[in-house]
Amino acid sequence: MKLIEYADRDMLCIDLANKLAGELTAALMHDERVTLIVPGGTTPGPVFDALCAADLEWSRVDVILSDERWVPEDAPASNARLLRERLLADRAEAARFHPFYVPDTTPEAALPALEEALAPLMPAAVALLGMGADMHTASLFPRGDNLRLALDPKAPLLVEMRAPGVEHTRVTLSARALADSLSLHMVINGADKREALERAMDLPPEEAPVASVLDEASVHWAE
Ligand SMILES: O=C1O[C@H](COP(=O)(O)O)[C@@H](O)[C@H](O)[C@H]1O
Numbered sequence: 001m002k003l004i005e006y007a008d009r010d011m012l013c014i015d016l017a018n019k020l021a022g023e024l025t026a027a028l029m030h031d032e033r034v035t036l037i038v039p040g041g042t043t044p045g046p047v048f049d050a051l052c053a054a055d056l057e058w059s060r061v062d063v064i065l066s067d068e069r070w071v072p073e074d075a076p077a078s079n080a081r082l083l084r085e086r087l088l089a090d091r092a093e094a095a096r097f098h099p100f101y102v103p104d105t106t107p108e109a110a111l112p113a114l115e116e117a118l119a120p121l122m123p124a125a126v127a128l129l130g131m132g133a134d135m136h137t138a139s140l141f142p143r144g145d146n147l148r149l150a151l152d153p154k155a156p157l158l159v160e161m162r163a164p165g166v167e168h169t170r171v172t173l174s175a176r177a178l179a180d181s182l183s184l185h186m187v188i189n190g191a192d193k194r195e196a197l198e199r200a201m202d203l204p205p206e207e208a209p210v211a212s213v214l215d216e217a218s219v220h221w222a223e
Pocket residue numbers: 039040041042043044066067068069079129130131132133136137138139
């Protein structure tokens with residue numbers, strides 16, 4: 001793991017957005033289309049605000065979420081909603097977004113078709129992940145009902161997940177789908193997450209699921 005510390009959150013957002021844009025541009029020199037994985041939650045919004053203005057061929061970029069809450073896109077908890085508002089704007093409006101949530105069905109029923117649609121988009125050229133203070137990343141939650149499957153090296157790309165105290169059923173990319181990304185970044189803010197990150201480094205992924213992707217990750221942190 002590589003830890004990059006910033007003087008403040010604004011600097012983190014600008015620098016990280018530039019890095020992601022540079023990596024996407026480089027990947028587009030080799031491949032006709034490239035995939036970008038992005039997180040939901042409260043942290044990445046300001047990174048998206050900077051990234052969406054990047055001057056690159058967004059029409060050749062496929063965007064997928066690291067995980068989604070099984071709620072309609074107009075629900076405040078929807079990660080797709082965050083993306084549409086903060087990332088798929090400005091120049092990045094031209095990107096192709098592949099949402100996970102399918103109205104009027106269950107994750108269980110939707111997963112086979114989602115998995116089939118996702119397979120040609122993987123591995124991602126660039127992945128940005130978040131992390132919770134409970135050491136989850138994507139929706140790989142400690143004590144998640146499908147955590148064992150999601151951590152398996154032979155896991156499907158997408159796994160349904162429920163966990164104690166976690167609102168909404170989730171669908172999440174599995175650890176191997178995330179870790180296979182050609183470049184993997186993580187964005188975290190605050191002392192509590194820094195402390196959680198340090199704890200996770202000494203724990204197995206079954207207790208600290210974020211540990212399953214840390215070897216490959218550049219972690220961007222600001223107070
Ligand atoms: O539930 C989620 O949490 C993590 C971390 O979110 P944050 O609000 O603490 O930044 C996020 O990375 C994930 O995509 C999201 O669904």
